[in-house]
Amino acid sequence: MTTAKDLFIIAMDPTPEHAVGQGDLSLALAGAELIDLLGAGAVTVDGDRIVPGGPPISDDRLLSEAAARVTRQPPYERIEDWLWRRGRDLSAAYQAVLEEDGELTRKRSGRLPFGSEHVEPVDTPSRRRAADRWEKKEPVLAALASVVGIDGGRSDDEPGLGDEAVTTVVAAVHDAVMELEAVRQRRAIENAAFANLWRGP
Template identity: 50%
Template sequence: MTTARDLLFVAMDMPSTRSLERGDLSLALAGAELIDLLGLGVATLDGEFVLPTGGQETADPQLGLAAAALAPVADGETVEDWLWRRGRGLPDTYLAAFEADGLLGREQRRRFLVLRTSRMVLADSPGRRRAAHRWAADEPVLLALASAIGISGPPPVPEPPPGPVATVIGAVGHAVDELAAERRRRERRLDDARQTYVRRGF
């Protein structure tokens, strides 16, 4: 199992302090992947730049895709650039992998006696229990990533040790803040447009 998988288990299992935005989760999953790649020696940081090392292959298919996605250029790319690029559509990729592995199932529900609906729910699995154990153990990396997207464990959230991991977690927090600011700007523009329409009598 990987940190990204554990984070998705936590995101689906634990209550959040705010509405969990898909974009925020995308950035956090990409950060979790990068932390694991750094731990495996597949990537390294030179300041704020991510560099591939050509290190060992990974056993997890999703992490293997992340390793293959490392920018194959001499100067690498910044951690935040990695988060934005790699994070695009990442929750859907992991959810599809969960479903293929039997970690997600459909819970059938009946509404109004005749309409049958279903929703995706997590199956009980060793991976889910492992993520819950990491969460209950206040594992710093998992708690810090979850906290960045509004999922809070018991306070205070332990600080990861200084170094590359802390750099990635800081970049995730900054990128999430940027995304929230962009949402606020879009909402203000929509509000301004609505007020303009009202003033014009539409």
């Protein structure tokens, strides 16, 4: 399992008090993939640019796909641009793959036979591994989860990420999520103004 899959499983757990938005999660998943590619030596970070490195040694489909989509021509891609490009509908891609692999199951909520469906993690070794990383407050997983609003009870005196490139990626994910929230708020204001215009005085 990858950091991105662990993050997705943590986000799908029915216990978080704060529901994670699909857009926020997609951006964080793209950041998690980038951090795993950094760890595998498949990319490096130079300032705010993603520089391709060696081929990643991974049998994970989505991580291999991410590596294949890294821009290999100078001046290379900015981290922020990667997050938006790679992150498009990425949470849906992870859900599909994890359902296919038997890591997620669909359940109906409510008493009615046609109640709304939701997905839940299955109790597998992968889920237990993700939960173990979460309980140990593994810094990268905890930092990415915090960006999308999942609070693991981290305290300010806990160790940092310990790697400048990883810190840069997490900061870029945070900025992208804040930008997405600003867009949402702007649209909400515009929609409210439009509705008031139609209602008239």
